[in-house]
Amino acid sequence: xxxxxxxxxxxxxxxxxxxxxxxxxxxxxxxxxxxxxxRDMDMAAGGGAFxxxxxxxxxxxxxxxxxxxxxDPLSLGxxxxxxxxxxxxRFLEHAADAGPQVTVASxxxxxxxxxxxxxxxxxxxxxxxxxxxxxxxxxxxxxxxTLNEIPDLVGQAKAHGLTVSLDPSWDETLIYDPAxxxxxNGVDLFLPNLEEALAITGKTGPDTAIAALAEAFxxxxxxAGPDGAWLAASGKISQRSAPEVPVVDTTGAGDxxxxxxxxxxxxxxxxxxxxxxxxxxxxxxxxxxxGASILRAPLMRAGAAE
Numbered sequence: 001x002x003x004x005x006x007x008x009x010x011x012x013x014x015x016x017x018x019x020x021x022x023x024x025x026x027x028x029x030x031x032x033x034x035x036x037x038x039r040d041m042d043m044a045a046g047g048g049a050f051x052x053x054x055x056x057x058x059x060x061x062x063x064x065x066x067x068x069x070x071x072d073p074l075s076l077g078x079x080x081x082x083x084x085x086x087x088x089x090r091f092l093e094h095a096a097d098a099g100p101q102v103t104v105a106s107x108x109x110x111x112x113x114x115x116x117x118x119x120x121x122x123x124x125x126x127x128x129x130x131x132x133x134x135x136x137x138x139x140x141x142x143x144x145x146t147l148n149e150i151p152d153l154v155g156q157a158k159a160h161g162l163t164v165s166l167d168p169s170w171d172e173t174l175i176y177d178p179a180x181x182x183x184x185n186g187v188d189l190f191l192p193n194l195e196e197a198l199a200i201t202g203k204t205g206p207d208t209a210i211a212a213l214a215e216a217f218x219x220x221x222x223x224a225g226p227d228g229a230w231l232a233a234s235g236k237i238s239q240r241s242a243p244e245v246p247v248v249d250t251t252g253a254g255d256x257x258x259x260x261x262x263x264x265x266x267x268x269x270x271x272x273x274x275x276x277x278x279x280x281x282x283x284x285x286x287x288x289x290x291g292a293s294i295l296r297a298p299l300m301r302a303g304a305a306e
Contacts, residue, residue: 008061009062009135009138009266010061010062010064010135010138011061011062011064011136011140011266012064012131012133012136012138012139012140012162013049013050013052013053013063013064013065013067013087013142014049014122014124014130014139014140014153015048015049015050015067015122015141015142016047016049016068016101016118016122016142016143016145017045017049017065017068017075017078017082017101018046018047018101018102018103018116019043019045019046019074019075019077019078019099019100019101019103020042020045020046020102020103020105021041021042021102021103021105022043022044022105022107023038023040023041023104023105024039024042024107024248025038025039025107026038026039026106028108029106029113038106043077045081045082045085046103046105046251046252047067047103047142048142048143048167048254048255049065049067049140049142049143050065050067050082050085050087051252051255051285052140052167052259052262053065053087053140053259054085054086055256055259055260055281056087056259056263057086057087058295059260059263061263061266062135063087063088064089064090064091064136065082065087065088065089065092066091066092066124066126066127066130067092067093067124068094068095068098068120068122068124069082069092069095069098069099070094070095070096070098070101070119070120071094071098074099074102075099075100075101090126091124091126091130091133092124093124093125095125097119098120099120101117101119102116102117103115103117104116107248107251112251121149122145122146122149122150123150127150127156131160136160136162137161137162138266139162139164139165140258140262141153141154141164141165141167141187142167142169142255143168143169143171144166144171144174144175144180144184145169145171147166148174148183154184154187155186163188163189164186164189165188165189165190165191165258165262166184166187166189166190167192167254167255167258168180168191168192170195175199176200181200181216184216184217188217188218188219189221189261189265190213190216190217190219190221191220191221191254191257191258191261192222192223193222193225193254194206194209194225194227197210197213197222200213201213206222206224206230207230207237210222210230210231210232210237211232211237214232214237217232218233219231219232219233220232221257221261221275223254223257223278223282225253226242226244227241227242228241228242229242229278231271231275233271238272238275240272240275240276240279242283243279245283245286248287248288252285253285253286255285256281256282256284256285257281257285258278259281260277260279260280260281261274261275261278261281263277264276264277
């Protein structure tokens with residue numbers, strides 16, 4: 001690990017920043033030629049890198065966002081939320097080609113559908129400076145698409161003594177790549193959701209999927225929403241249920257889970273405590289629209305994710 005604080009090494013969280021437009025209170029998705037109306041709408045900073053980083057910062061661990069942000073009005077409109085999150089923004093690159101980067105999230109019950117636009121490259125000009133930051137001890141890659149664009153990213157992080165986690169994040173064009181697992185070589189902690197795990201492994205259930213992934217990664221935490229999560233570590237597979245909570249929006253819940261798990265794991269907690277921390281963070285996140293919005297609510301300030 002790097003030469004930062006032994007007790008609280010910082011996390012670098014890399015990925016794209018999105019302007020999330022979140023529509024809730026929908027009865028159905030729109031069909032071609034038809035229009036539906038949402039009861040509510042929120043705009044929030046999104047993308048797995050920021051959402052995970054915001055929750056890690058809330059846990060009290062130093063974390064820096066390693067990303068690019070556009071100079072368009074939608075991108076700049078996110079700046080105040082980014083600054084208020086407690087996340088270190090020293091490695092945030094501003095570039096005209098990095099936006100607008102938008103995700104439209106349509107929430108129906110406990111499910112949601114996304115329409116997104118990427119802009120520019122995922123490679124920040126600040127990458128080298130971030131990897132040599134003395135405080136850094138861990139790199140979290142928020143989506144496989146970023147690793148696909150920066151194929152030597154894991155190797156670079158390892159060369160600087162960092163541990164690495166990866167959330168594959170669903171991408172129809174990449175999730176079925178036969179070389180997916182080979183390109184993830186060196187990742188210490190793999191954090192898929194159930195749908196992603198089934199697509200990557202070709203298996204039909206969580207038990208068989210996580211067993212297959214355990215052959216490729218030393219530690220796998222598989223997220224299954226209201227069904228909790230599975231963990232494969234040291235040759236053992238365990239499962240923990242999630243509590244029943246009022247669900248407003250599940251956008252970013254997996255990224256919040258990642259934050260809780262990573263923070264506990266970096267503290268050297270037991271597998272069970274790491275799994276519990278991830279589930280607790282994820283369960284709190286679904287109770288507001290926007291992956292990090294709950295951090296501003298009294299529920300989280302009162303310690304719902306502790």
